[in-house]
Amino acid sequence: MADKTFAGLSYDDVLKKYADTVAGVCVMRLQNWADAEDCFQNTFIKLFQKSPDFRSETHLKAWLIRVAINECRNYIAKNRRFLSLENLSREPVEWRDNERDVSWALMRTEPKYREVLYLYYCEQYKVAEIAEILGKNPNTVKTLLKRGREKLKQIYGGDEDEKAEL
Amino acid sequence: MKKLNFDSLNNIKAPEQWIKNAAAIPELPQKKRTFPLYRVAAAAGIVLVSVIGLLTYLSFGDHAPIELRDNAADDVQPTDAADTVTFPDDGDVLSLDSILPTLPRVYPTDASGDPVIDNPTHPQSAREKASVTAPTEKDGSGSKTVIPTEIAAEPTQGVPSAQAPEPTDLPIPTEPPEESIPIEGHGEVIAGGLCFTATFPASLIEEGEPIYCTYQEQGYAAVAEDQQDLPVQYTVMKNGMVFAMYEPVDYDYGEASTTFEYMFYQNGKVLARGTVTV
Numbered sequence: 001m002a003d004k005t006f007a008g009l010s011y012d013d014v015l016k017k018y019a020d021t022v023a024g025v026c027v028m029r030l031q032n033w034a035d036a037e038d039c040f041q042n043t044f045i046k047l048f049q050k051s052p053d054f055r056s057e058t059h060l061k062a063w064l065i066r067v068a069i070n071e072c073r074n075y076i077a078k079n080r081r082f083l084s085l086e087n088l089s090r091e092p093v094e095w096r097d098n099e100r101d102v103s104w105a106l107m108r109t110e111p112k113y114r115e116v117l118y119l120y121y122c123e124q125y126k127v128a129e130i131a132e133i134l135g136k137n138p139n140t141v142k143t144l145l146k147r148g149r150e151k152l153k154q155i156y157g158g159d160e161d162e163k164a165e166l
Numbered sequence: 167m168k169k170l171n172f173d174s175l176n177n178i179k180a181p182e183q184w185i186k187n188a189a190a191i192p193e194l195p196q197k198k199r200t201f202p203l204y205r206v207a208a209a210a211g212i213v214l215v216s217v218i219g220l221l222t223y224l225s226f227g228d229h230a231p232i233e234l235r236d237n238a239a240d241d242v243q244p245t246d247a248a249d250t251v252t253f254p255d256d257g258d259v260l261s262l263d264s265i266l267p268t269l270p271r272v273y274p275t276d277a278s279g280d281p282v283i284d285n286p287t288h289p290q291s292a293r294e295k296a297s298v299t300a301p302t303e304k305d306g307s308g309s310k311t312v313i314p315t316e317i318a319a320e321p322t323q324g325v326p327s328a329q330a331p332e333p334t335d336l337p338i339p340t341e342p343p344e345e346s347i348p349i350e351g352h353g354e355v356i357a358g359g360l361c362f363t364a365t366f367p368a369s370l371i372e373e374g375e376p377i378y379c380t381y382q383e384q385g386y387a388a389v390a391e392d393q394q395d396l397p398v399q400y401t402v403m404k405n406g407m408v409f410a411m412y413e414p415v416d417y418d419y420g421e422a423s424t425t426f427e428y429m430f431y432q433n434g435k436v437l438a439r440g441t442v443t444v
């Protein structure tokens with residue numbers, strides 16, 4: 001069945017190890033659990049069907065995030081005219097109380113800032129890695145990070161955690 | 167001021183149902199990657215057309231299928247399937263119709279005894295004219311002479327070749343052959359003397375061989391042998407026809423109407439036959 005290996009990991013191991021990462025990317029991007037599940041499943045279907053040759057687990061993780069982002073973009077593009085209407089009827093992402101404010105603020109930022117902020121703060125990627133995953137210039141990623149933090153601060157109205165300085 | 171703790175975003179957990187569904191992906195029937203059939207068909211078609219074209223090209227060999235020629239329309243040749251061959255009358259070459267009317271025909275069958283010129287009711291004349299004279303075809307562009315294909319291809323077909331003896335083996339015949347001939351001669355009186363004339367295709371004769379004439383008065387036997395030995399004067403014209411003329415030597419005909427039958431022949435082959443009344 002699942003005899004394929006990905007950077008030394010079986011399919012089940014990859015699924016268990018990076019399911020949360022892929023789910024977080026999809027939820028952050030789509031802001032909808034149902035839509036995020038479609039992209040989540042599509043991401044792992046592509047992993048199994050294409051079976052790329054990964055050099056390392058880092059490469060595997062970056063590949064999964066990149067595919068998940070692309071899946072979300074394609075999903076938005078395909079359902080652009082229905083998205084606003086469906087968002088009204090679908091249940092939004094539910095957060096715990098201590099997560100609600102930050103996540104709510106992050107959701108209100110523009111997607112281009114949201115992706116960079118999520119990858120930088122949540123997935124602990126460096127600027128160069130984010131630039132490689134998103135296919136953008138590192139300086140562009142730095143600019144997006146800076147502006148994204150400012151946007152987030154305006155929305156949330158609080159100080160940033162200076163955990164990561166650019 | 168609130169502080170943003172982005173670590174809280176790491177607590178996003180994928181639902182268990184998502185993981186179960188994703189774990190079942192390898193068990194799903196995988197779609198086999200099939201080679202598109204239309205690509206196979208297109209490739210096969212291209213190969214087939216190329217092979218056919220190559221074989222066709224090779225089958226021509228050194229002969230080009232189409233030869234470009236200037237003024238190709240002027241070089242149209244008659245085909246075997248054509249019934250008639252039509253060519254324009256350019257005026258330089260005399261046709262049969264343009265020549266024959268100049269030679270008056272004299273028939274002895276007039277009830278009053280006077281010479282009859284160009285009697286169209288003469289049965290022999292009508293038959294022989296139909297077999298010799300080329301029919302003409304008129305159109306809006308001008309006169310065109312239509313010659314039957316058989317005559318155009320093999321003008322000598324009118325005389326059976328099997329009946330023609332070898333020219334080197336046969337001496338001058340004492341009696342000309344009696345087979346029917348397609349050529350009609352025209353006797354006439356020139357400057358008070360009797361003269362036998364005829365026009366026939368040059369393809370009927372052999373160049374260099376003499377043409378002889380024999381004649382007789384109607385109701386009498388053939389004339390003397392010595393007169394048959396006299397060669398006939400003939401001229402090959404530009405239009406491929408031969409004009410032959412023979413004047414009987416010292417033949418004394420009386421005042422009464424006399425009809426002569428004569429024929430021109432060469433190597434036992436009759437070239438022309440005619441009658442003249444004087």
